[in-house]
Amino acid sequence: MSSAQIEIQLIASLVAVACAIPGTFLVLRKMAMISDAISHSILPGIVIGFFITHDLNSPLLILLAALTGIITVVLVEYIQKTGLVKEDTAIGLVFPALFSIGVIMIAKNANDVHLDVDAVLLGELAFAPFDRLLIRGTDVGPKSLWVVGTILMITITLLITFFKELKISTFDKGLAASLGFSPAILHYGLMSVSSVTTVGAFDAVGAILVVALMIAPAAAAYLLTTDLKKMLALAIGFGIFSAIFGYWVAHWLDASISGSITTVLGLVFLSVYLFAPTKGVIAVMYRERQQRTEVSLLTFLLHLKNHDDLKERHVNHLNEHINWQKVRSKTVLDLAQKNNMIHIENNIVSLTKKGDEFTSKAIDYIITNEDTQIEDMKDDFFLFRG
Amino acid sequence: MKKIAVKVDDLTVAYNYKPVLWDIDLEIPEGVLMAIVGPNGAGKSTLIKAILGILKPIAGSVSIYGKSYEKQRQLVAYVPQKGSVDWDFPTTALDVVKMGTYGSLGWIKRPGQKEKKAALEALEKVGMLAFKNRQISQLSGGQQQRIFLARALVQNASIYFMDEPFQGVDATTEIAIINILKELRKAGKTVIVVHHDLQTVPEYFDWVTFLNVKKIATGPVKDIFNDDNLTKTYGINYKVSIQE
Numbered sequence: 217m218s219s220a221q222i223e224i225q226l227i228a229s230l231v232a233v234a235c236a237i238p239g240t241f242l243v244l245r246k247m248a249m250i251s252d253a254i255s256h257s258i259l260p261g262i263v264i265g266f267f268i269t270h271d272l273n274s275p276l277l278i279l280l281a282a283l284t285g286i287i288t289v290v291l292v293e294y295i296q297k298t299g300l301v302k303e304d305t306a307i308g309l310v311f312p313a314l315f316s317i318g319v320i321m322i323a324k325n326a327n328d329v330h331l332d333v334d335a336v337l338l339g340e341l342a343f344a345p346f347d348r349l350l351i352r353g354t355d356v357g358p359k360s361l362w363v364v365g366t367i368l369m370i371t372i373t374l375l376i377t378f379f380k381e382l383k384i385s386t387f388d389k390g391l392a393a394s395l396g397f398s399p400a401i402l403h404y405g406l407m408s409v410s411s412v413t414t415v416g417a418f419d420a421v422g423a424i425l426v427v428a429l430m431i432a433p434a435a436a437a438y439l440l441t442t443d444l445k446k447m448l449a450l451a452i453g454f455g456i457f458s459a460i461f462g463y464w465v466a467h468w469l470d471a472s473i474s475g476s477i478t479t480v481l482g483l484v485f486l487s488v489y490l491f492a493p494t495k496g497v498i499a500v501m502y503r504e505r506q507q508r509t510e511v512s513l514l515t516f517l518l519h520l521k522n523h524d525d526l527k528e529r530h531v532n533h534l535n536e537h538i539n540w541q542k543v544r545s546k547t548v549l550d551l552a553q554k555n556n557m558i559h560i561e562n563n564i565v566s567l568t569k570k571g572d573e574f575t576s577k578a579i580d581y582i583i584t585n586e587d588t589q590i591e592d593m594k595d596d597f598f599l600f601r602g
Numbered sequence: 603m604k605k606i607a608v609k610v611d612d613l614t615v616a617y618n619y620k621p622v623l624w625d626i627d628l629e630i631p632e633g634v635l636m637a638i639v640g641p642n643g644a645g646k647s648t649l650i651k652a653i654l655g656i657l658k659p660i661a662g663s664v665s666i667y668g669k670s671y672e673k674q675r676q677l678v679a680y681v682p683q684k685g686s687v688d689w690d691f692p693t694t695a696l697d698v699v700k701m702g703t704y705g706s707l708g709w710i711k712r713p714g715q716k717e718k719k720a721a722l723e724a725l726e727k728v729g730m731l732a733f734k735n736r737q738i739s740q741l742s743g744g745q746q747q748r749i750f751l752a753r754a755l756v757q758n759a760s761i762y763f764m765d766e767p768f769q770g771v772d773a774t775t776e777i778a779i780i781n782i783l784k785e786l787r788k789a790g791k792t793v794i795v796v797h798h799d800l801q802t803v804p805e806y807f808d809w810v811t812f813l814n815v816k817k818i819a820t821g822p823v824k825d826i827f828n829d830d831n832l833t834k835t836y837g838i839n840y841k842v843s844i845q846e
Contacts, residue, residue, distance in 0.1 A: 244691060299618060380712055384701050387691045390682040391753075394654040395705035396675050442692050442737035 220345040225463050227344050227361050228477060231417040232429050232455030234368040237375055238410040239430030240451050243438060244386050249304060250289060250407075251430045253311035255414050255423040257288040259318025259336060262418065267325070273347065273359040278415045285411025286404070288314060339422030341473040360420050367416040371409055375448075382406070383444055425474040429455060432481040436488040439495040454484050512548045517557060517575040520567050531563045604631040605667070607761050607792040608653065613662035615645070615652045622648050624816045626662070630794060634809035635787040637797040637823075641836055644814040646796040647683065650763045654680055666761065675705060679759035681750045683766050689739045695749050696734040699724055702756035724752040729778060744775030751779060761792045768799065780806050803827055 242251055261284030265277030288310055295306040322336075349359045356362070375382070385392040385402040392399050410430070417426050437450035462477030469476065490497050520529060527533060531549075549565075552558045557571030567575065610628040614621055623645040630636060638646045651657040653664050655671050666674035679702070702724070703717040725731045728748040733741060741749065747767055754762055762783075768776050783793050783806075797803065803810060803823060810827050812818035812835040819831045 244688075246688075377710055380704055380707075381709065383693075384704055387693065387698070388682060388687045388701070390651070390656055390686055391680060391701065393656040394675075394678070394680040396672070397704070397709070438692065442694070442739075444692050447692050 221463075221467075223345045223358050223361060224341055224473065225460050227358065227364055227420050228341060228459035228463055228473070229456045230361070230364045230368050231420050232433070232459040233452050234364060234371055234413045235417055235426060235429035236433045236451040236455040237371050237448065238406060238413055240434040240437065240444075240448050241382060241386055241406055242410065242430060243434040244444075245406075248431045248435075249307050250292070251410060251414070252427045253288050253292065253307045254285040254407075254411050255418070255426045257311040257314035257318075258282070258284045258411065258415055258418065259315050259423070260284055260321060261318075262336070262415065263318050263321040263325075272419050273363050278363070278412060281415040281418075282408065282411040284314065285414060286407055289404075289407045289411075335422070336418070337422050337424055338472060339418070339420055339425060339474045341420050344420055364416050364420065367413055371413060374405070374409060378402070378405070421474045421477070425478050428478045428481045429458075432485045433458070436485045439488050439492040454481075458484055509547055509551060512544060513551050513557075514575070514578055516548050516552065517567065517571055518579065520558065520565060521572065521575050526564055529565045531560065531565060604633065606630065607632040607667060608794070609665045609668075610649075610653065611663050611665075613649075613652060613659050613664065615648050615657055615659045621660075622815065623652065623659075626813075626817050628811065628817060628820055630792060630809070630811075630820075632792055633787060633790050635783055635793045635795070635807050636809035636811060637795050637803050637807040638811045638813055639797055639800060639803065639835065640813040640818075644835075646813055647765050649813065650680070650765055650794070650796060654678065654763060677760040679754040679757035679762045681754045681762070681764040681767055684743065684747055684750060684769060686765075689741075689746060691738065693738060694735050695730060695738060695741065695745075696721055696725065698738060698749050699752045699756055702753040705757060720756050720758075721752070724756040725749075727755060728752045728782065742772075744771040747771045747775060747779065751782060755782070759791070762786060762794065764793070764795045766796050766798060768797070800832070 239251065242248055258281040261281030262272075262277060265274065265280040266272060268280075269277050271277065291310045292303065292306045295301060295309065296303045301309070318336075344360045345358045347359045348355050349357060349362050381392070381397050381402055384395070385397055385399045389399045392402070414426050414430075417429065421429065433451040433454035434447070436454050437447045440450055441447050458477055458480040462480040463473055465471070465480060466473040466476035488496065491499075493499055523529060549558075549560075552571065553560070555570070555574075556568055557574055558565050559568055560566075606629050608628070608630040610626050613623060613626040613628075615623040622643075626649065638649065640646050648657060652659050653671065655664075664671055666677060671678070696718075699721040700713050700717055703713050703720060707713060707717070722731065722734065725734055728751050730745060730748050730752060733745060738746065738749065747770075751764075751767065754764070764783075767779055771779070783795070786793050787808075795807070797807070804827060807823055809821070810823050811820040812826075812831050814835050814837075818835045819826045
């Protein structure tokens, strides 16, 4: 690996981490689309900053552009507050307006500004190592590495300092306010961090990938854990993985780095979406099927409990009587036998003691809905897990 | 005469310049278990939120034991409506209860062993200790409400505000909750509950406030919980059989 390759992967990874942190909170606050709005509407801020500084990595430019991001949030909230349009509509109104102002500004000054719309949308990670930061003539690395690194350090410091406050205001705004943790301060704090991160990452990965880096890792992590800290850690992990793996995909395919990273992010989310152990699509489908079988089992056991008559309990009669197809009857019979709930003698089915107790308990639960008594059954049967 | 725990003066609250609470004067004596009743849209939740500074009133003032709410936060615990939060949030029952300690910790400081111990005790009090590590979406509605109650208990406050704590809970939980509220009153705490079920008012509460945008009446249940006030509040000719 050349040093430029290492530098690119390092920048991409730092950007991924810097995005995953605010992204996790945006996803939990159901504000994913606001990152899309910010990433586009900072464009006029970047253009104006660039006119003044002629340096895409200047701190002044970053602050100016981040300010445009905050203005976007304020405008969206203002329009929404009038009650005339809904939030998603307000977002859809504000960011194209600001973005188009940026596009016009670039087009009008195309001759003397080295900035084009392609680069803004897709980033130019491959060129990042060429722009070096020199301190007293010594090369200390690519400028964007320093910019993103600084932003990441600030983000991590804020996250650790205000983790408790962010958590409570995200989970329960009302309680946070009543305890004196102003939700407005935390909201705008998070918006500021998101804006600064977006600007810092913009140069490296472009407006579209920033959104993907904020949302996809957090959305995937959300499906895998029930702990906020673990969700943050997983989101960061997915971000870094996608950044590095995406770089190599681009390398092998000789394609755009930001495009490849985004694709990998999409694939990561897709696999989690399908295969997550409890919330994944396949797990949910399996659970529903299992639940259906268990409902059938209960129906079957109840039938046995209610009928002493041998005729009613004959294997063949059950097929006709409960009106199930053969396959389903067999699945249910097997499940009941596996759990020692029935025994079959001369084709006559009867409940075992265990089956009898199970049925009474289950019916009792269904009628009273008191779930403390069936805690032990939750481990074995999906039916009782709600 | 008992001390006044909560005093509301000329409080008016508006959403988009449309008043939802008009000129409310209210004195809640220390140590009562009070129901706030009124039809939908009467401003019951709004009243609590305005007292707690969550909503800004356009006129009037609130005092808690004679001082502004900002100065008396430590004395007050709040149980929001269960539906106001996202129960899919990645966190456990214990962690939610711990949030009740955040107020006394203030900014930046993090909960430690002491807070964890207090949270576990509160969980035990509401009979939810066995569920401490359960993800909150895996709890039933009644269990979620108990967690919210535990979170308020852990604040060890003097005044408790609860927004419909009986909504969507089973009968057992309702009894468990009201017993805890009665214990709080016995310990000298003031408990204010937004309540929907008029039938249970005389049984559960000793103080009641009728609200419908304006305050209709406030006082001891035995004196003012009658058909006259109910009709004034609900607008229709209301008859409630009061069980003795």
